[in-house]
Amino acid sequence: EPEVTQTPSHQVTQMGQEVILRCVPISNHLYFYWYRQILGQKVEFLVSFYNNEISEKSEIFDDQFSVERPDGSNFTLKIRSTKLEDSAMYFCAGRQGPPDTQYFGPGTRLTVL
Amino acid sequence: SQQGEEDPQALSIQEGENATMNCSYKTSINNLQWYRQNSGRGLVHLILIRSNEREKHSGRLRVTLDTSKKSSSLLITASRAADTASYFCATPTGGFKTIFGAGTRLFVKA
Numbered sequence: 001e002p003e004v005t006q007t008p009s010h011q012v013t014q015m016g017q018e019v020i021l022r023c024v025p026i027s028n029h030l031y032f033y034w035y036r037q038i039l040g041q042k043v044e045f046l047v048s049f050y051n052n053e054i055s056e057k058s059e060i061f062d063d064q065f066s067v068e069r070p071d072g073s074n075f076t077l078k079i080r081s082t083k084l085e086d087s088a089m090y091f092c093a094g095r096q097g098p099p100d101t102q103y104f105g106p107g108t109r110l111t112v113l
Numbered sequence: 114s115q116q117g118e119e120d121p122q123a124l125s126i127q128e129g130e131n132a133t134m135n136c137s138y139k140t141s142i143n144n145l146q147w148y149r150q151n152s153g154r155g156l157v158h159l160i161l162i163r164s165n166e167r168e169k170h171s172g173r174l175r176v177t178l179d180t181s182k183k184s185s186s187l188l189i190t191a192s193r194a195a196d197t198a199s200y201f202c203a204t205p206t207g208g209f210k211t212i213f214g215a216g217t218r219l220f221v222k223a
Contacts, residue, residue, distance in 0.1 A: 031209065042216060043156065043201065048209035056209040091156060101146065102203075102211060106155035 002026045004105035006092050012111045016081050021108045023075045023092030033093040033102065034067065034077045036060070043091065049075065082112045119202055119214040127222050132189045134217040136202030137182075145178055146203045147187050150216070156201070159187075194223040 005024045013019050025032055034046040047057040049067055066078045075094075079086055092105040119136045126132055138145070147159040162169045162178045162185065169176045175188040189196055199216040206212060 033210070035213075043203075043213040045210040045212065050209065058210070089153075093156075101158050101161050103158065104148075104156040109153075 004092055004094060004103050006090075006105035006108050008108060009106065010109045010111070012113065013082055015084055015112055019079050019082055019110060021077045021079075021090050021092075021110070023077075023105055024073055025075055025092065025094035026103055027073075029094035029096055029103070031055075031095045031097065032069065032075045033095075035091045035093065035104075036088040037091065037107075038085075038088045046077070046090075079110075082110075084112050086110060087112045119200070119217045121217060122215065123218040123220070125220045125222065126192055128192060128194055130192055130221075132192050132196070132219055132221070134187045134200050134219070136185045136187070136214055138185075138202070138204045138212075139183065140204075140206070142180075142204045144205065145176075145185050146211070147174075147176060147185075148201045148203060148213075150199045150201065152198070159200075189219075192219075192221045194221050197221045 007022045011019055032049040035043050036046055037043045045058050047061045047067055048055045064080045069075045089107040089109050091107045093102040095102045119134055124132055142164055144161050144163045146161045148156045149159055150156050160171050160174055160176050162176050164180055173190045178185045197220050199218050201213050201216045203211045203213045
């Protein structure tokens with residue numbers, strides 16, 4: 001069964017550094033998402049991406065965040081200047097269409113020191 | 114309360130017992146989904162129930178949906194230690210995003 005993959009599984013970075021989290025969605029998916037989960041808290045929506053543009057974003061997704069799908073397979077989340085409070089698990093997800101099941105990747109644990 | 118709120122927040126049961134988790138939501142939905150998350154791991158999709166369905170089964174899982182009360186329940190029958198995890202309900206909004214509840218932490222004692 002096809003899976004969503006994410007790399008790296010764990011990223012440790014210094015405050016103020018840029019990080020890029022990578023995701024390879026399932027090939028026939030058209031809608032892509034990033035979510036984050038601060039330790040012990042709920043899963044929070046960050047951004048959705050469809051047809052090569054952001055379709056919706058949350059208030060968390062400020063100017064420090066960006067997403068792109070540069071080559072039709074990878075889907076990346078960039079945090080330009082990380083803050084301590086960006087430490088969380090980041091999940092990529094995809095689906096074929098809005099009413100369908102979202103399939104999540106295993107997550108990247110980001111630790112900002 | 115927020116869209117997709119589960120209760121109880123935590124549940125501890127003995128292996129073999131049934132576990133019931135509830136979810137309430139606020140807005141109209143097309144479907145509602147339940148996910149499982151083992152500690153520190155990713156989200157695993159368990160079951161999707163559409164707004165025109167009242168009950169759905171998948172193995173030891175039974176999900177109900179009451180759109181008049183804007184609530185859903187997840188029943189795990191004959192629980193096992195391996196069912197120990199957090200369980201989340203998730204509801205798609207009218208837009209593109211899905212809203213997750215805070216989750217129920219289930220602990221099944223062997």
